[in-house]
Amino acid sequence: MIVTEKITKIFDDTVAVDHIDTVMKDGSVFGLIGSNGAGKSTFLRMLAGVLKPDDGYVRIDGEDVWENIPLKRRCFLVPDDLYFLSGATPDSMAAYYASIYPKFDHARYNHLIKGFDLKGNKRIGTFSKGMRRQTALILAISSGADYIFCDEAFDGLDPVARQTIKSIFINDMQERNMTPIIASHNLRELEDICDHVGLLHKGGILFSKDLDDVKLGIHKLHAAFNRQYLKEDFPELDIMKMEQRGSLITMTVRGNSDDIMRSVQARMPLFAELLPLSLEEIFISETEVKGYDIKKLIF
């Protein structure tokens, strides 16, 4: 289990990560979402022991990750901007990682390389962006690491490769309790695989919850009334956003669905329905509340 407590990272005069507390359970997929510059990559680099927090700590199974070699053997970072040794082939990279990851599984590596139709003896420099990403993920999975930190894990992958990687992740989670921590902008992709999500914004964390709890706790309401209602007219509801076009009101509301419907029905609507929110809509709503409303530049 990974626990971060008040981890903070400051770059010059910019607070990249600001006192974040999270808990990432073993055997689940933790999705890290956030706006641009929210600090996702920095957060992952601190988890992987690349950066040292200026404040707070990162503990994996109760131990500090910084310069902790036995612990780092259980972690693997797949950054957004991939790097391979110059002139390296997948096979040579596998040999390289095998020398530093004792649990590196050559059989698994060979199986995956063949499965993804990659040539192990071909220079990685000649690969396409997606193939490079595949290679990096195959190496990460084959390393036998318990924690895989993926920054934009599916960036550049075709749909088939994406699904395959997800399946492999799920399989490894079941078989050996692997824990992927995935940072991405592609929320639809995360929605399929994540058990738990953390939303970062401007260095801080807005929430860190199970995906189901997130989805159950926030709803979109469409309702029509025979009179005009303002936000203040629903004091019992935690309304994040409200739009009114004529008699039709659209609200994003936090809370229990039954409680919300009960409150709306009490005002005798002409029509009312509660819709589930996608992760993307939740992201937009939550960040808008925090002032991240760049849509207004367009609309």
Place this chain on the structure above:
Amino acid sequence: MTLKNLFSKAFWVRLLRRFTQFNWLTALWSVVLFFAFPVAGALIFSVNLTRENYWTIARVSNTILGQMGFVCGATILVAILTPNVFNYLNSRRQLDFYHSQPVTRKELFWRNYFVGWMSYVIPLTAGFISEMGIVMLLPGIAWENTLLLLKGYFACLGTYFSVNALCILAVMVCGNRFISLLTGVYFCGAPAMIFGMFWYFVDAFSSTFAYSDAMYDILGGITPVSYMLDMIAFKEDGIFNEAFWWTIAWTVISVGTVFLSRFLYLRRRGETAGKPLSFAKAIIFIKYPLTVFAAWVGGILFEAMGDENVIWLLFGFVTFGIITWCIVSGLEKFEFRNAFRGWLKLLLCTGIFISCLLGIFVGTVIFDKRTTRDANITSVDLDYINYYESKDGGTQYSCYDLKGIEGEEAIKALNTLIRQGAKQAVTGGNIRIGGNNAVFVEEVNGQSDTARIALRVRIHTKFGSYTRYYKFDCQPRSDMLKAIKEFSVSAGAKKSQTETIFSQIATEASHFAFRPSQHIPSAEKMEKLYKALAEDIKNASPEDYEVKALGTIDINYSARFYSYMENSERMTVPVPVYPSFEKTLALISTDMLKEFSLDTVGEFTETEYYYTDDESYKKGETAGFDAGYEKGKATASENLPYQMPDLSEYMLSSDMYDQGYYEGFKRGYEEGFSIYGDPYTEGYNKGYEEGHKAGVDDAVNGYDYTVPEYKYDGTLYTDGYHTGYFEGYDAGYYGATKE
């Protein structure tokens, strides 16, 4: 990282893997060394061995030291390049790659540090061994010469160690490849730059402190490069000399620098990758000294260009300071606007700098005053070195032992020796007479080399010792008239007599120069003039010179004999020549303008050589010349063909005396054979007479250049006739035309 981990198998496996990533550097360095060591060595040695069949120690040493010097120079470049192994620190994606791995930062540091070493040492050692093989396998080369190589090898390792340590420190301090390269160069050169400026400043107003032992002690090892060059240079003062202690000092400094780099590596923040600096406070050690140094350089530059005007000095100081400040500030944050911040700090820094200069100024002036006071001088040592550098790079030294001469007597002796030095420098070489413009052309060692005179004055005072050097060149080819006039002034001889004599000699010489066939100076007259001249200069007493202060050279000489150390200029002092009159007249009488050797002037018989090898060589050369001369003379007189006796015994000998004998004999035989070949002279005179007649006839009656028939039968007579005819013809033809 524990010692156990350092030598673990996994560490070495990873190290070798990393090493293979830098095979381009190893390959590049190997190619350079391949040509610098075995190829250059084999080439130089084989070519010279074919030509000369023997080696003097000086020549082998020079060849080896030349090669080692080149390798040392290239080492600096490699030492600056190898910190490239740490460049992943400057790239975020590479940093993520390496620092996310389960490898400690300590191991990463040592791994990359050793990879740099391997890239350098493996090719160097291979090249060194191959060069050793060549040196040891060649015949006639003493095995002791390989020790020179070994010394150079360790000097290279030391140079690499120190320069590399400073450059790695620069990589740790900076976050950008280009900036770290600049900073590395700055770290290596900064001490020398700052010391150089300091020395220049002190030298401007102090005649002793700038030359004090303390200053020279610092100068010898101020940079890793200077101490290494000092280390491979020949040293007479045993193992525990200054170079040794500087080696110890630099080893300690370099070890400290490496561990400081390791310390900084562990504390280096990953997010600084790509930024100019990874430790912002390091700018204090870069920005301010560099700005002050550049300002200082600008001041000196403009002062020199502006004829030492203080206004120009200030202009250069301010403009260069501002420009450097702007550049460094711009680079500091990759933002030019940064140049307009922190001016107050710069002003404060400038104030501190000026205060330091004033403090140094006051201190050195006090030191200067004390050391030049007679009562404070405990003793004065003088070394007089007269040496000439031959074409092949060999240098021969002679030395006058002046120990025991102290005080004012030393100054007087010094002044005397300067005159003698000028004469000795010339008489150590050969004289050639001829040409249309240059009357007396002086050459040293038979080549167009340089004769130099150097003086070292060591003054011991109650407050420390200091040294002054005076070096000056003798003009290898000097016009007699000009040379005589110059010398008459510079030597400070009694002008009233000397100038008259010079004038007469010059007149005679000029006539000979322009009409060598028509105006042959009287032997008796010339000899008389030269003797008078020599006597005049010889009698010039030291009282003729102004002794300014004990321990400083006569002011007239200081003005004439510019010092290298003082002005960093190399000046030429023309000197007159003193030919051997017997031989001169013999040549003039036959118009055979050949090279000949001079007798050593008697008054310099006390000359001593530093090296016994050179002394043996010189003795052998003299003996060989005498023997060869007699042999050549006898051969020519008997009208026998030119046939050099078999000298292979001497030629192949490793004994320095024999080698000198061989060289001397060849020259002596050549000269004896040429000069005393009566048949040749007879033929020459006959040919000259007939040629001259034909030339005059053609000039008067119209050009009808005809060559008389003669049968060349390989005898000296026909050879002389042929040469004489053509020279006589030219002399007659042009002589009659001018009239």
